[in-house]
Structures are given as C-alpha cells and as structure tokens.
Amino acid sequence: MQHTLQFAQQCDAEDPLKHFREEFLLPKDTQGNNLIYLCGNSLGLQPKLTQEYIQQELNDWAKHGVEGHTDAENPWLPYHEFLTETMASIVGAKPSEVVMMNTLTTNLHLMMVSFYQPTPSKYKIIVESDAFPSDKYAVESQLKFHGFDPSDGLILWKPRAGEDLCRFEDLEQIMAEQGDQVALLMIGSTNYYSGQHFPLKKITELGHKYGCKVGFDLAHGAGNIEPKLHETGADFAVWCSYKYLNSGPGSLGGCFVHERHANNDKLNRFTGWWGHNKETRFNMRHEFDALQGAEGWQLSNPPILSMAAIRASLAVFADAGFNKLRKKSIKLTGYLEFLLHDLENDAINIITPSNPEERGCQLSIQLKSANKETHTKLTKTGVISDWREPDVIRVAPAPLYNSFEDVFEFVQRLKKVL
Known part of the structure; x- marks a missing residue:
C-alpha cells in the first residue's frame, strides 16, 4: 500500500x-x-432507486385506493415477502427465519417475551458493558417487568482494566461462575462504539452449553459483516435497516428466529393479526393461528412506503453480491x-x-x-x-x-x- x-x-x-x-x-x-x-x-x-420505488406505491395508492392490497404492481398484502430472500442472504439465514417488521427495540422486546424465560434461580441477562443504550434500557425493563432488580439481574461483560475490547475468555469466566443463574445472553454483534465484532458462534455455543437462550443485536452488523445466523445457531436476532442497509431514517427493522423454534407453540409471544394464518387472516373470527417461522411474530400490517425504501436498497445489495x-x-x-x-x-x-x-x-x-x-x-x-x-x-x-x-x-x- x-x-x-x-x-x-x-x-x-x-x-x-x-x-x-x-x-x-x-x-x-x-x-x-x-x-x-x-x-x-x-x-x-x-x-437513487428509492424515489422510484416509493413513487410506484404512491401511484398505486392514488390509482387503486384500498384495492392496492391486491391490485398494485407490487401487491401490498404480501409486500414484506418481497424483502425476505435478499435480507436472509445478507444475514445468513433461511428465508423462513427472517421477517422485516416494526423497529429494532420493539422487535427486541418481542423476542424477549418469547426467549427470556426467567425462573427464580435462573433469571440473569448478560450484555456487553458498552452496549448501545437502547439495548441496555430494554433488558433492564424486562428484568423489572419480571420482578427482578437490574442491579442484580444484569451482568456486564466488560473489557479488562486499561483495555477497550471485550475478551471471550472473560465471558467464559462469567459463565463458569454464574451460568446456572443466566437465562439470556443478549449481545450486540458488532459494538457500536468500539467496532469490535464478537465471535457469534462461540458465544452461542457457550450460552447453549449452560442452557441459556442467545440473541444478537445486528444494528451495526446487518449489511456490514457476515453473521451467518442460521449456522451460528442463535435463538434470535434483531436489527435496524437504516444504517448499513440504507433504507432511510427510522425505517423498519428486521428479525431472525431460528427454524428450530418455528413451530414451538409453547413459546410465549405477543401476537397480532399479521402473524395469523394468511388463509384465514381476513375471516376475523378465528382464534389465533400463528404462521410458521419468523412471520408468526408479526403484529400489524406493515408500512408499505418504508418497505419500498428497503426493497430499493436490497435490490442494490442483490446486484452487488x-x-x-x-x-x-x-x-x-x-x-x-x-x-x-x-x-x-x-x-x-x-x-x-x-x-x-x-x-x-x-x-x-x-x-x-x-x-x-x-x-x-x-x-x-x-x-x-x-x-x-x-x-x-x-x-x-x-x-x-x-x-x-x-x-x-x-x-x-x-x-x-x-
């Protein structure tokens, strides 16, 4: 050089x-x-594609009104499905494991409803010490919701004195000492402050060894590194799309749920009608029947204009590889x-x-x-x-x-x- x-x-x-x-x-x-x-x-x-993609939906809204759900050039009812394959390839998942919905912290809470399952003796959550503040606020509030004191229930994986980066062997030590009390490892895949990308597969295997659920925040990972989520084996992951994925300020987030949880009806979840069986969703009188895979965690019909911006960006990613x-x-x-x-x-x-x-x-x-x-x-x-x-x-x-x-x-x- x-x-x-x-x-x-x-x-x-x-x-x-x-x-x-x-x-x-x-x-x-x-x-x-x-x-x-x-x-x-x-x-x-x-x-540059973003304006064109959004304008198409504005045109179809003007032309079709509510019929745009079925008659738009890109019908709105299945619109989120247009994003799935490319998004799944970027995060290294199967299409059934990925859905674009809500925003990052909302998705994190939804995932913790399902995958943070505390007991009186196994309730602690591990995050990296300098996690993005929203993640820390979210896990603290989940601990409080379940009746635990964050000062006791939240474990911080810290760099050593005089160092800036977290060492995996220190996380191993934490688990060796407290793993029987830990319910969830919730780690930012790539730390927003230091830029350190953590070894996702090793963290997942470590957590599962102690019977913990493992999730990752890919806000600074999706579109930046190759997380290989399915291979990693994490239980869940969440991310935003407006950073490296170029979808515009405050745009929708994404969610990964490993396929081994796809049909687990024993998991708690907060539900909404967009996660219901597509065949009977509009009947309005059926009991909730969760879609298989990540789609089953959807709540509401999605904002099409935001998804159009995501679709435009993903088209560029797909072209580049x-x-x-x-x-x-x-x-x-x-x-x-x-x-x-x-x-x-x-x-x-x-x-x-x-x-x-x-x-x-x-x-x-x-x-x-x-x-x-x-x-x-x-x-x-x-x-x-x-x-x-x-x-x-x-x-x-x-x-x-x-x-x-x-x-x-x-x-x-x-x-x-x-």
Whole structure:
C-alpha cells in the first residue's frame, strides 16, 4: 500500500464494484462539491432507486385506493415477502427465519417475551458493558417487568482494566461462575462504539452449553459483516435497516428466529393479526393461528412506503453480491488503517480490533487529549463522520458507495486538523 492519491485512485480504477457509488445520492457542500461521507454506521445514503420505488406505491395508492392490497404492481398484502430472500442472504439465514417488521427495540422486546424465560434461580441477562443504550434500557425493563432488580439481574461483560475490547475468555469466566443463574445472553454483534465484532458462534455455543437462550443485536452488523445466523445457531436476532442497509431514517427493522423454534407453540409471544394464518387472516373470527417461522411474530400490517425504501436498497445489495461487498470492505478499511498508522501520530489510537475478522468497516479513532471541537473542525473540512464521548471519532467507509480516494482524502484532512 502507498500513502498517495495516485495509489488510491488506482485502487478505485481496479475496483469491480466502483460503479455502485453512482447508484447513491452523495451529500454536497454549499458549492456543490461532494462531501466525504463516512457515517453509514449512523445513517446510510439514499439509493437513487428509492424515489422510484416509493413513487410506484404512491401511484398505486392514488390509482387503486384500498384495492392496492391486491391490485398494485407490487401487491401490498404480501409486500414484506418481497424483502425476505435478499435480507436472509445478507444475514445468513433461511428465508423462513427472517421477517422485516416494526423497529429494532420493539422487535427486541418481542423476542424477549418469547426467549427470556426467567425462573427464580435462573433469571440473569448478560450484555456487553458498552452496549448501545437502547439495548441496555430494554433488558433492564424486562428484568423489572419480571420482578427482578437490574442491579442484580444484569451482568456486564466488560473489557479488562486499561483495555477497550471485550475478551471471550472473560465471558467464559462469567459463565463458569454464574451460568446456572443466566437465562439470556443478549449481545450486540458488532459494538457500536468500539467496532469490535464478537465471535457469534462461540458465544452461542457457550450460552447453549449452560442452557441459556442467545440473541444478537445486528444494528451495526446487518449489511456490514457476515453473521451467518442460521449456522451460528442463535435463538434470535434483531436489527435496524437504516444504517448499513440504507433504507432511510427510522425505517423498519428486521428479525431472525431460528427454524428450530418455528413451530414451538409453547413459546410465549405477543401476537397480532399479521402473524395469523394468511388463509384465514381476513375471516376475523378465528382464534389465533400463528404462521410458521419468523412471520408468526408479526403484529400489524406493515408500512408499505418504508418497505419500498428497503426493497430499493436490497435490490442494490442483490446486484452487488454481499460476499463481494465484504471483500471490498476488508480492503477499504484495511487501507484506512494503513494510512492512519502511517501518520505516526501519537495522538491517534485505533481501538477497533486490527484483525479484519473481528471488525466490520468501522474504525473507532481515539484522539488523545482531544474534545468535540476537534471533530467540529474536521466536519468543517467537508468530512461527515461522528463523535462519541469522550474522545472517539467513528469512521465507516461503506463499500457500496465509499471509495479509496474518500479514505485517502479523509486522512489528509484529519492530519491537517490534528
């Protein structure tokens, strides 16, 4: 690798996926120049297809009214099914194990209704210590709902003193000491702050060894890493679609339920009519008859305009091929890491693992003795990244629309700011 603009441009010229950048709307400054957008870990960019896909549903709504449920070009009744196959391939699941519905934390609560089954002696929940706050709030509220004190029932898997990353052997130690009291491991697959990607299969096997249910939050994993959920064997997983999946702010989330639970009528669940047998759903007078697989956890008829945006994004993913995107991502983030190390600046510390198998595209850059003003100055140079207290800039070169030149220019501007 070389620390030159020419090398970055050569990498872009040789990139077989480079044309997908043209499939997205890139933010611009007041002079009309493209900003360097490295914030797909918070909100992905808009695919150009999105307006077309949403407009189609608006047109069909205007043309057909309620009959659009059956007569629209893409009928609304089965619309969520149009998303399933591509979404399942991205998260490594069988189509029957995946459904797009609700939003992430809603889905997490629904999954815990089914898979958090505490007893007086086996009730504790493990999360990573710096889990995304919404996950922590959700599991704390579930503990309280079941009558347990979170100060006792919530176990935090922490990095060791002076370290930034969680060690698997420390989770093993927690389970060795308290596994007979643990009911659920609920881990973020890729930590939002550090960018650390956890060993999902090993965590699942560890949890199941002690008779625990295991679930993952893929908010920073879906569309970023290859979670291989079916092979991993997790009981459930949840994710949002507006980060790496580029479906627009606040768009619908996704849910995975392993096929071994597909027909388990002994599981508790909160139910709604969209999870009912499709053949009798509109009869309105049948007792609840759950659909098989993940679809059976649906509650309400879905928001079609949001699903249209997801469908547009998934069309781009399907065209690119997720395995190819992951290969590019490893190269792109590796180049970013090389350039940052090449600066030889003691103020910079990358807290994300250096092993590509232990991270996605995000690098979390710790700036020693810096504050948010440093990030503000970087933003004024035309870079969109994000700041996380107390001293970290998160940078995520997304392989669908970011280039090697983006990465090179970012490091040049960071160098000037520092």
